[in-house]
Each structure stands twice: as structure tokens, then as C-alpha cells.
Amino acid sequence: MTVSTLASSVASPRKATAAILANTVLIVIALCFLLPLAWLVLASLDVKATYQTQIPEQLSLANFAAVFNPELTFLPLWNSLLLSGGAAVVTVLASVLAAYPLSRYTMRFNKPFMYGVLFGTCLPITAIMVPVYSLFVRLNLLDSIPATIFFMAATSLPMAIWMTKNFMDSVPVSLEEAAWVDGASAMNALRRIVVPLMRPGLSVVFIFVFIQAWGNFFVPFVLLLSPSKQPAAVSIYSFFGQYGAIAYGQLAAFSVLYSVPVILLYVLVSRGMGGSFTMSGAIKG
Amino acid sequence: MLPLAPAVVLLAIFLLGPVIWSFYGSFTDAALTGSSAQDPQWVGLDNYLTLFKDPVFPLSLWLTFVFVVASAIVGQNFLGLGIALLINRASKVVSAVVGTAVVAAWVLPEIVAAFVAYAYFSEDGTLNQVLAAAGMTGPNWLYSFPMLSIILANAWRGTAFSMMVYRAALNDVPVEVTEAAMIDGADGIKRLTWITIPMIKNSIATNLMLITLQTLSVFTLIWVMTAGGPGNESTTLPIMAFQEAFKFGDIGYGTAIATVMLLIGAAFSLVYIRALRPEKV
Numbered sequence: 104m105t106v107s108t109l110a111s112s113v114a115s116p117r118k119a120t121a122a123i124l125a126n127t128v129l130i131v132i133a134l135c136f137l138l139p140l141a142w143l144v145l146a147s148l149d150v151k152a153t154y155q156t157q158i159p160e161q162l163s164l165a166n167f168a169a170v171f172n173p174e175l176t177f178l179p180l181w182n183s184l185l186l187s188g189g190a191a192v193v194t195v196l197a198s199v200l201a202a203y204p205l206s207r208y209t210m211r212f213n214k215p216f217m218y219g220v221l222f223g224t225c226l227p228i229t230a231i232m233v234p235v236y237s238l239f240v241r242l243n244l245l246d247s248i249p250a251t252i253f254f255m256a257a258t259s260l261p262m263a264i265w266m267t268k269n270f271m272d273s274v275p276v277s278l279e280e281a282a283w284v285d286g287a288s289a290m291n292a293l294r295r296i297v298v299p300l301m302r303p304g305l306s307v308v309f310i311f312v313f314i315q316a317w318g319n320f321f322v323p324f325v326l327l328l329s330p331s332k333q334p335a336a337v338s339i340y341s342f343f344g345q346y347g348a349i350a351y352g353q354l355a356a357f358s359v360l361y362s363v364p365v366i367l368l369y370v371l372v373s374r375g376m377g378g379s380f381t382m383s384g385a386i387k388g
Numbered sequence: 389m390l391p392l393a394p395a396v397v398l399l400a401i402f403l404l405g406p407v408i409w410s411f412y413g414s415f416t417d418a419a420l421t422g423s424s425a426q427d428p429q430w431v432g433l434d435n436y437l438t439l440f441k442d443p444v445f446p447l448s449l450w451l452t453f454v455f456v457v458a459s460a461i462v463g464q465n466f467l468g469l470g471i472a473l474l475i476n477r478a479s480k481v482v483s484a485v486v487g488t489a490v491v492a493a494w495v496l497p498e499i500v501a502a503f504v505a506y507a508y509f510s511e512d513g514t515l516n517q518v519l520a521a522a523g524m525t526g527p528n529w530l531y532s533f534p535m536l537s538i539i540l541a542n543a544w545r546g547t548a549f550s551m552m553v554y555r556a557a558l559n560d561v562p563v564e565v566t567e568a569a570m571i572d573g574a575d576g577i578k579r580l581t582w583i584t585i586p587m588i589k590n591s592i593a594t595n596l597m598l599i600t601l602q603t604l605s606v607f608t609l610i611w612v613m614t615a616g617g618p619g620n621e622s623t624t625l626p627i628m629a630f631q632e633a634f635k636f637g638d639i640g641y642g643t644a645i646a647t648v649m650l651l652i653g654a655a656f657s658l659v660y661i662r663a664l665r666p667e668k669v
Contacts, residue, residue, distance in 0.1 A: 121576075125477040132471060133482075133489040136544060138518070139508040140492060143500070146507075154507045156514040193398070201395035216392075218661065223403055225597070225657030230605035230626045231646035233633040234410035237418055241409075257402030260395060290391075318497035320608045325634075336499045340612075343503065351507075358500040369495045 147359045152352035166356035175342070176335075176360060182248070183334035183361070186323065187316035189252035194263045194312045195305055197256065202267040203293050207276065217268070223261035232325040239326055246328045255322060259312045266311070270304030271297065310372050314365045335361040407650060414644035420637035428640065435644035444620050444628060445645075452604065452624040455539060460603040463543030465596060468550025472558055473580070487551075494548030502612035505541035506530070509613065534614040534622035541609055546602065550595050557591035558584070590664065597660035601653055625649050 138156075146152035147166055149159030170176050205213055228235075235254065236245070244250035278300070279292040287295070298305070320336040327333050330341070339357055414435050418428035439445050471490065475483040493501060508514045509529040516526035529537045561584055569579050585592070607626040610616065616623035616631060623631070625645060633642025 122477055122479070125474040126479055126482045129471065129474050129478050129482050129486045132467075133486040136486075136489040136493055136547075138514060139504050139544065142507050142514055143504050154510045154513045155517055197395040197398055200391035200393075203391050205392075221661055222654075222657050223399065225601050225653065225660065226403075226407070227601055227605035227649055227653040228403065228406065230607065230649050230653070231406060231410055231629070232607075233629050233639060233642035233646045234413050235406045236633070237413050237639050237643065238406055238409040253398060254402045257398045260398055260403070264395060293391075314495070318499075320497070320499040336497055339499055339503075343612075354503065358503060362496050362500050365497065366492075366495055369491070 143355050143358060146351055146355035149352055152355060154351065166350075166352040167360070169350075170353050170357045170360070175338070176357065178331065179333060179335040179338035180361065182332060183317055183336065185248060186252055186255065186334050187313045189249075190255035190259065190316040191309045191313040193252060193256035194259050195267075195309050197260060198263040198267040198308065199293070199298060199305065201264050202271045203289070203297070205264075206268050206271040207279075207289075217265075220261045220264050224265060228258045229319075229321055232321055236325050245326065246332065248327070248332055251323060251326045254326065255316050255319065256312075258322075259315060263308050263312060266308050267301075267304070270301045270308075274300045307372060310368050314368060317365050410643055410647045410650055413640060414647045416640045416643075418639040418643070420634065420639055422637075431640065435641050438641060439644050439648070444623065447620055448623050448625050448628045451535065451622060454535060455542070455606070455624050456600055456603045459539040459542035460546065460599040461596060463539065464546045464550045464599050464603075465592075467543060467547045468552075468595075469554050469592075471547070471551045472554035473584075475555065476558065490551055491548045493545050496545075498545075498608045499612065501545050502541075502609045505537075505544065505609065506613050509537045509541070530614055531618055534618065538610050538613055538622055541613060542603060542606060545609065546599060549602075550599060553591055553595045554588070557588040561587050593660070593664055597656060597664075600656060604649070604653060604656075 142154070142156045145156060145159060148162050148164070149157070150163050150165050151160070152166075204210065205217065239245045239250065239254075242250075274297055278296050282292045282296055283289075318336065320340065323334050324337050324340065327337065330338065333341075335357075339354070339361060342357060343354055413428075415430060415432060416428040417431045417434070471486060475486060478486070496504070511528040511531075513529075515529060519526040527533065565587070566579055566583055569583050574582065605626060606624070607630065610622060610624060610627055611630070614622045616627040620628075626649065629642045629645035629649065631642075632645060633639050
């Protein structure tokens with residue numbers, strides 16, 4: 104107590120200047136980061152939008168109304184939901200199952216496996232869509248939604264296994280031991296005791312994978328060819344190519360509709376987890 | 389043992405598969421269409437020989453290097469660390485606003501972020517409006533300064549990650565240590581260089597490596613903003629691989645470029661894993 108009062112009373116005039124300086128610099132940074140986004144919001148509400156950031160003469164929801172139809176918005180968003188939801192479910196299931204033996208049993212290959220997983224986390228897999236494309240051609244998996252889901256799940260699996268194992272390590276073994284004594288199998292103990300206890304951690308993994316898959320453009324852009332199967336990320340790009348040069352307002356409105364779900368999910372997680380959610384399992388491990 | 393099976397199968401088919409296929413495919417003349425598409429022939433090192441003679445390849449390597457160093461290691465990393473350091477000294481409202489503003493650019497789907505950046509840097513875009521308000525005429529950024537535009541855009545988009553890593557790391561630095569140094573008369577800069585930075589050096593290493601690998605694979609942002617152009621002035625390796633494969637139809641050649649990228653990524657990851665050697669595996 105004495106230390107901190109001494110420090111603050113001695114340093115207070117300088118601390119005040121430092122605080123003003125910090126506040127000013129941060130406000131400037133915040134403005135720089137928000138400025139590009141202002142265009143998106145204003146243009147979506149402006150029927151006469153251009154690339155300029157301008158206050159709309161008349162606020163209108165006409166842009167939203169124009170894109171609010173099955174072909175332009177609902178189907179692509181449904182496809183996005185299918186892809187990201189599918190990838191997230193597959194990833195969470197596979198990583199819970201994999202994390203259990205890795206976390207609970209000491210096996211000779213645990214260490215090499217986890218190092219391999221860590222290595223997989225680092226590989227720039229999304230940068231090598233060319234060989235992925237030709238592999239999909241060879242396996243006859245091109246333009247298949249399930250195959251794209253499995254590919255997206257596999258690319259997020261290393262990170263997910265890493266996070267899930269760290270979450271699982273913090274669930275005490277003693278509870279399961281009690282269940283084992285009572286005759287529960289390992290799988291039963293996992294399902295009835297471990298998974299319920301690590302529900303917050305698993306929802307972080309789920310949402311983490313979901314947000315990544317929802318925002319992913321390159322993977323579906325290369326692997327899904329029929330417009331009826333393409334997610335919003337890709338349909339928005341074709342829209343940009345066809346009408347974007349004319350209908351900036353609609354492009355912005357479409358972008359807003361597409362972005363809102365992940366923003367809401369992010370807010371949900373960061374409220375629940377106290378901020379830096381992606382770091383909790385992944386980095387500190 | 390059995391519960392590992394789904395993960396192992398998935399990883400084997402969809403992660404290890406493409407990696408092995410990448411090496412194999414780079415030795416074939418696979419094409420997008422035509423007879424070489426149905427029945428690719430083994431061509432040995434031909435693709436690599438072409439690659440090392442291709443004047444675009446060294447340019448592309450250099451541009452990728454510049455992109456990673458300028459936008460990730462300098463831009464995202466220092467900006468993220470700076471914000472994380474300042475945010476503890478700022479008022480609650482300001483830190484909440486900055487945190488939200490920085491994270492907003494990062495949470496957006498990448499294609500939306502790319503459109504926003506495109507609009508911002510385009511000739512009649514927001515940046516030039518700001519310059520005009522200050523009495524200057526801005527250039528057509530995307531055409532005249534393509535690299536600068538994509539570097540700034542990627543720094544804008546990715547700083548949130550570094551900021552979050554460093555905020556978490558700084559929270560773990562015990563207050564007593566910095567206070568003790570303060571009593572001993574160390575000023576702010578001394579405390580930062582001799583106490584704070586050494587104490588978070590693991591986080592710095594992790595962050596540098598992760599943002600390097602993320603930036604190495606950036607495709608969408610560049611594709612939407614400049615598509616590698618004008619000419620090849622902003623053609624980083626992912627763009628080059630994509631164009632060779634899908635624009636010029638030479639899948640084998642594109643795969644050889646992808647393989648080079650994989651090797652670069654693998655080298656970085658090995659250095660990182662060795663340097664960090666996570667104890668809790």
C-alpha cells in the first residue's frame with residue numbers, strides 16, 4: 104500500500120501528462136481505424152452511394168430492400184451457415200475425441216503428435232489452394248459442399264486440438280476417476296463429465312472455427328463452382344464484379360448483412376470470456 | 389487410441405494429402421483444361437527450372453518479403469504493442485473505444501475488409517477526400533502505390549491480433565516488478581526495455597511467428613485491391629500461384645510455386661517451434 108501511494112503521489116503530475124498523451128494518441132489511432140469503416144455504414148444507407156464517404160442526403164433502407172431476396176442474400180447466407188456450421192461441428196467433435204486420450208493418458212506418441220499438430224497449425228495451407236484444387240479434381244470432390252466442409256474442418260483442426268487439449272487439461276481428473284470407480288467407461292466419462300465441464304471452452308473453439316469459416320473467401324472461391332452452392336463471401340465477390348461498379352450502396356448493404364452475424368458472435372464470446380478469447384487457449388498454452 | 393481416429397483421418401486426407409500432392413503435382417504438367425488436365429505427365433524438375441528463370445519469381449519473392457516485413461513485423465506488431473502499452477495508461481472510455489475500433493477491422497469477413505480497403509484507397513475514396521480537405525490532391529493509390537496500399541490495409545486489418553496477444557501478455561507482468569524498478573529510479577523507457585519487454589519475450593516470439601505466417605498466406609485482400617497489379621507490382625507468392633494456375637491454366641507450375649510457399653512456411657514453423665519449445669505439450 105505504501106509503495107503504490109508513494110509512487111502515485113510522487114509521480115502524479117507526470118502521470119497526468121502521460122495519461123493525456125496516451126489518450127490523444129489512442130483517439131487518433133481509433134479514428135484511423137474507424138475511418139475506412141465509416142464508408143461501409145454510410146454507403147449502405149445511401150441510395151446514391153459512391154466510393155466517397157458522404158453523409159446520405161436521405162437515410163434509406165432501399166439498398167437493403169434491393170438485396171433482400173433469396174437469390175442474392177438468403178441462399179448465399181444459408182450456404183455460409185451450412186459451411187461454417189458444418190466445419191465447426193466436425194472440428195469440435197474430432198478435436199474433443201482427439202484431445203481426450205492426449206490429455207488423459209501418457210502415451211509414447213503424445214509428444215510427437217502434439218508437435219505435429221503445432222507444425223500443422225503453422226503451415227500456410229490456405230495459401231496453397233492450387234494443389235488442393237487439383238487434388239479435389241482427382242478425387243472428384245470439386246463443387247461438393249461436404250468435401251469443402253471437411254477440408255475447412257481439417258485446416259482448423261490443428262489449432263482446435265491444441266486449444267481443446269489445453270482446456271481439457273484444466274478439468275480435474277478426480278471427477279472422472281470417481282465415475283470410473285462407479286463403472287463408467289472412458290467414453291461415458293468424457294460425454295457426461297468432461298464435456299459438460301468444458302462447455303465454455305468448447306463454445307470458444309466452436310465460435311472460433313465458425314468465424315474463420317464464415318469469413319473465408321479463398322477456399323470456397325476455388326473449391327465450389329456452382330453459384331447455387333457458393334457462400335456469401337463468394338457471391339458478394341461476383342456481385343462486386345457484375346454490379347459493384349454501379350451499385351455501391353447495395354454492395355455495402357450486402358456486406359453489412361453478411362458481417363453482422365460474426366460481429367454478434369464475437370461480441371457474445373468476448374463478453375463471456377473477458378476480451379481476448381482467441382488467446383485464452385491458443386497462445387498461453 | 390480409437391478416439392484419435394476421426395482427427396487423424398481428417399488430417400491425413402485434407403491436410404497431409406494436399407501437402408504431399410503439392411510436392412507430387414509440382415513435378416507434372418497438370419493443366420486446367422485440355423489433355424494435360426485429364427492425364428498429367430511427369431516432367432521432372434521442369435516447373436522448378438521455369439520458375440527459377442521466370443523474372444516474376446524473384447520479384448514476387450521480394451514483394452512477399454516486403455509485404456510481410458512492412459505490414460506484419462513493423463506495422464501490426466509495433467502498432468499492436470504500442471496500443472497495448474498505451475491502453476493501460478488511458479481512460480476506460482478511450483481504451484474501450486480503441487479496442488473496439490481495432491478489433492472491428494479484424495472481425496469483419498476478409499472479403500468485406502478488402503472491399504472497404506479498396507473503397508478507402510480508390511481514386512475518389514475516403515483517403516483522398518481527407519487529403520483534399522487538407523488542401524492536397526491524392527494520387528490513385530491502388531495504381532501508383534499498390535504495395536503501400538496493401539501494406540497499410542493489412543496493417544489495418546491485422547493489428548487487432550497483435551494487440552490482443554500483447555494485452556494478455558502485459559496483464560501477466562506483475563505490477564510489483566515494475567513498481568520496484570520505479571522506486572529504484574528507472575524511467576518509463578528503461579522500464580519498458582529492461583523489464584516489460586524481456587518479461588513478455590515469449591509472447592513477442594509467438595506473435596511474430598503467427599503474424600508472419602498469416603501474412604504470408606494473405607490472398608483475398610491483395611486479390612480484391614490490386615489483383616497483383618498494375619503489371620506485377622504487387623504480385624506476392626499466393627497471387628502468383630493463383631494466376632499461373634487459374635489465369636494461365638498451368639496447374640503444375642502453380643503447384644510448384646505453392647510448394648515453395650509451403651517450404652518457406654515450414655522453415656519458419658520449425659524455427660519457431662524449436663525456439664519456443666513449449667514445455668506443456
